[in-house]
Amino acid sequence: MSQKRFVGAKIVLIGSSGVGKTAFAVRYITKRFIGDYDSDKEMLYTHKLPTARDEITLEILDTASQSSKEVLEKHIRWGDGFIFLYSLIEKASIGYLNNMREVLEKIKGKDCPLVLVGNKSDLLSAREFSEEENNELDQRFDGAKFEISVADGSQGVFEVMDELMCQIKREFIKSINTGNVSTSDNKPRSKLYSMKKAFKKRINRSHSDTF
Numbered sequence: 001m002s003q004k005r006f007v008g009a010k011i012v013l014i015g016s017s018g019v020g021k022t023a024f025a026v027r028y029i030t031k032r033f034i035g036d037y038d039s040d041k042e043m044l045y046t047h048k049l050p051t052a053r054d055e056i057t058l059e060i061l062d063t064a065s066q067s068s069k070e071v072l073e074k075h076i077r078w079g080d081g082f083i084f085l086y087s088l089i090e091k092a093s094i095g096y097l098n099n100m101r102e103v104l105e106k107i108k109g110k111d112c113p114l115v116l117v118g119n120k121s122d123l124l125s126a127r128e129f130s131e132e133e134n135n136e137l138d139q140r141f142d143g144a145k146f147e148i149s150v151a152d153g154s155q156g157v158f159e160v161m162d163e164l165m166c167q168i169k170r171e172f173i174k175s176i177n178t179g180n181v182s183t184s185d186n187k188p189r190s191k192l193y194s195m196k197k198a199f200k201k202r203i204n205r206s207h208s209d210t211f
């Protein structure tokens with residue numbers, strides 16, 4: 001029997017310009033907050049995460065909000081899990097995510113690993129969301145939701161990533177049970193597995209030839 005192992009995940013950061021996507025990725029990987037980054041540039045980061053047995057590889061895609069719909073859809077198809085980032089001090093940034101949520105659901109379905117993150121909580125005095133609006137947001141995004149400050153420290157960023165990784169692993173286990181593995185399962189199949197598969201195909205073909 002071929003052994004299926006969780007070897008990594010592809011994570012996509014989505015949000016409008018200036019919400020802190022690059023700051024989030026850089027904080028997670030380096031534990032640092034640098035402050036100013038090249039604006040609206042798409043970047044792919046690779047990060048090795050040690051586990052009890054060995055390590056897993058995370059690929060983190062920092063998308064550019066100016067990308068075309070086709071490019072963003074391609075990124076969504078590529079990803080295993082998604083971080084939807086908005087700024088707590090910019091209402092318009094949640095509107096962008098409402099649109100992206102629809103696209104995500106259309107492509108990946110309702111149960112896709114997703115965490116909603118409100119960033120820049122250190123600027124609370126400039127907060128744009130009322131309590132009522134926050135409740136509305138809770139109802140619209142009924143999954144995991146965090147409010148963090150990437151600038152203030154690494155803790156929030158790690159909590160978000162832990163939550164997302166749990167969801168991705170849950171999906172991976174589900175897909176193993178249903179025989180539909182896709183989550184970065186790039187391990188080569190065993191020879192025996194390939195032979196079994198080819199053999200099965202042959203039987204099916206000769207079976208359909210008969211009728």
Ligand SMILES: Nc1nc2c(ncn2[C@@H]2O[C@H](COP(=O)(O)OP(=O)(O)OP(=O)(O)O)[C@@H](O)[C@H]2O)c(=O)[nH]1
Pocket residue numbers: 015016017018019020021022023024034035036037038039040041063064065119120121122123148149150151152
């Ligand atoms: N005060 C504060 N500023 C932050 C925080 N996170 C990011 N910023 C700042 O917000 C600005 C935009 O951050 P980026 O990480 O470049 O945002 P982005 O979403 O990657 O933006 P684009 O590349 O234009 O898509 C930068 O000046 C960051 O220093 C935060 O938690 N608090």
